[in-house]
Amino acid sequence: MSRPMLRHSDAQFIPVSFTLNGRLQEIEVEPHELLLDVVRDRLGLTGVKRSCDVQVCGACTLLVDGRPVSACTTLAFEVRGRSVLTIEGLAKDGTLHPLQEAFIEHGGFQCGFCTPGMILAARALLDENPNPTEEELKHFMHGNICRCTGYKKIIESIMAAAIKMRGNRA
Amino acid sequence: MLRRFRLEEPESVQETAELLGRFGESAKIYAGGTELLLAMKEGLVQYERLINVKKLQGLSELKLENDTISIGALCTHYQLETAALLKERLPALVELERNVANVRVRYSGTIGGNLCFAEPHADPGTLLLALGATLVAQKSSSRREIPAEEFFVDAYETCLEADEVLSEIRIPVPAAKSGIAYLKFGYLERPSVGLAIALKLNGGISDARVAVGCAGPAPRRVPEAEAMLKGKSIEEASRNLANAGQAAARTAQAITDLHGSQDYKEHIIGVLLKRAFQRSVAQK
Numbered sequence: 001m002s003r004p005m006l007r008h009s010d011a012q013f014i015p016v017s018f019t020l021n022g023r024l025q026e027i028e029v030e031p032h033e034l035l036l037d038v039v040r041d042r043l044g045l046t047g048v049k050r051s052c053d054v055q056v057c058g059a060c061t062l063l064v065d066g067r068p069v070s071a072c073t074t075l076a077f078e079v080r081g082r083s084v085l086t087i088e089g090l091a092k093d094g095t096l097h098p099l100q101e102a103f104i105e106h107g108g109f110q111c112g113f114c115t116p117g118m119i120l121a122a123r124a125l126l127d128e129n130p131n132p133t134e135e136e137l138k139h140f141m142h143g144n145i146c147r148c149t150g151y152k153k154i155i156e157s158i159m160a161a162a163i164k165m166r167g168n169r170a
Numbered sequence: 171m172l173r174r175f176r177l178e179e180p181e182s183v184q185e186t187a188e189l190l191g192r193f194g195e196s197a198k199i200y201a202g203g204t205e206l207l208l209a210m211k212e213g214l215v216q217y218e219r220l221i222n223v224k225k226l227q228g229l230s231e232l233k234l235e236n237d238t239i240s241i242g243a244l245c246t247h248y249q250l251e252t253a254a255l256l257k258e259r260l261p262a263l264v265e266l267e268r269n270v271a272n273v274r275v276r277y278s279g280t281i282g283g284n285l286c287f288a289e290p291h292a293d294p295g296t297l298l299l300a301l302g303a304t305l306v307a308q309k310s311s312s313r314r315e316i317p318a319e320e321f322f323v324d325a326y327e328t329c330l331e332a333d334e335v336l337s338e339i340r341i342p343v344p345a346a347k348s349g350i351a352y353l354k355f356g357y358l359e360r361p362s363v364g365l366a367i368a369l370k371l372n373g374g375i376s377d378a379r380v381a382v383g384c385a386g387p388a389p390r391r392v393p394e395a396e397a398m399l400k401g402k403s404i405e406e407a408s409r410n411l412a413n414a415g416q417a418a419a420r421t422a423q424a425i426t427d428l429h430g431s432q433d434y435k436e437h438i439i440g441v442l443l444k445r446a447f448q449r450s451v452a453q454k
Contacts, residue, residue, distance in 0.1 A: 010176070012177060032173060054208050055272070058272070067277045069274055143273055
């Protein structure tokens with residue numbers, strides 16, 4: 001299927017105004033630009049990782065309006081008018097989020113490559129279900145792969161953070 | 171890496187159909203993008219234009235119309251997984267949707283996109299065949315209803331015409347005494363085999379629909395297996411399960427690939443048919 005591709009002079013630019021880690025961000029993107037590349041290469045936030053590139057592993061997880069997406073397979077223009085959270089936006093005024101603290105305290109990572117995605121997915125889980133059973137946790141986190149296979153510690157970390165976050169809310 | 175393309179953002183089904191008519195094969199409808207963008211990144215397909223249909227009004231609704239469940243083609247897997255209407259009337263679909271891929275795919279991917287892409291290892295088509303669903307396709311000035319079993323032509327191929335837009339999935343509300351189950355099995359990200367059974371129960375089995383998918387090019391109904399169950403008592407039908415499983419295995423046109431050998435998939439089809447039957451009759 002070989003067709004002449006568009007020349008650069010035909011390029012289309014889409015204005016994208018969105019909230020990135022709580023701050024208004026205004027950029028222009030071409031339709032084919034992926035959220036992962038825009039966030040990493042144009043906005044300089046490299047916490048989000050490219051790994052499998054096919055929406056299986058979760059290393060590129062970002063939260064868009066609080067819900068996890070695979071930034072590797074999300075077109076950047078899709079965040080128009082929406083709110084994007086990356087791992088860099090999780091700590092508040094120099095204080096780590098309870099999930100980040102719990103991952104440190106319980107050794108929830110080894111090489112650390114999956115960790116930003118793990119923590120953001122866990123944040124989405126706990127927002128939706130503050131008191132998950134281990135089964136519910138595993139079901140929700142099923143799409144986040146730890147290649148070091150440190151799952152036991154990851155589950156412990158998320159469960160510990162859940163308890164702490166419920167305590168903070170009470 | 172994605173190659174450069176242009177984006178069109180129509181606001182009505184009519185406008186979408188017109189764009190499809192005008193740009194032909196150089197354009198493709200884009201909704202959740204969970205299948206399409208992967209194929210484009212791999213360079214397996216490329217388009218000069220994507221037509222973003224997410225702005226179309228009324229295609230994300232899920233509602234009950236008399237005895238029909240109407241699902242807008244833009245409903246995401248997550249929407250279906252969490253819908254109160256489906257939990258009450260069609261829990262088998264909720265369970266299927268809850269186990270599609272992973273949570274990120276379920277938040278983005280749409281039921282319409284899943285059906286139109288016709289990736290062989292997809293779940294929903296198989297269950298829709300067993301449920302007797304109808305798919306609504308619209309053009310600029312016409313609309314037609316397509317029985318789900320006529321929709322899937324081959325791997326990655328549906329019966330939609332070039333300028334038709336899938337707008338809605340219509341599922342008859344199952345009778346009060348029904349047994350419905352969809353089971354899948356696989357060890358990779360996508361299932362190797364999917365199998366669905368829908369039974370009408372009146373003490374015995376007054377009607378039976380069986381469909382099989384994932385193992386071959388497209389989901390298929392299995393009339394031969396249905397005939398071995400329909401009009402039988404549960405005991406009689408139970409004795410026919412091995413034969414019904416073999417019929418389903420033949421109909422599946424299983425192929426040998428990364429998801430398993432043909433023999434292996436045919437064996438699994440037989441196992442899933444027995445389990446799905448047992449689960450269905452337990453719902454009486």
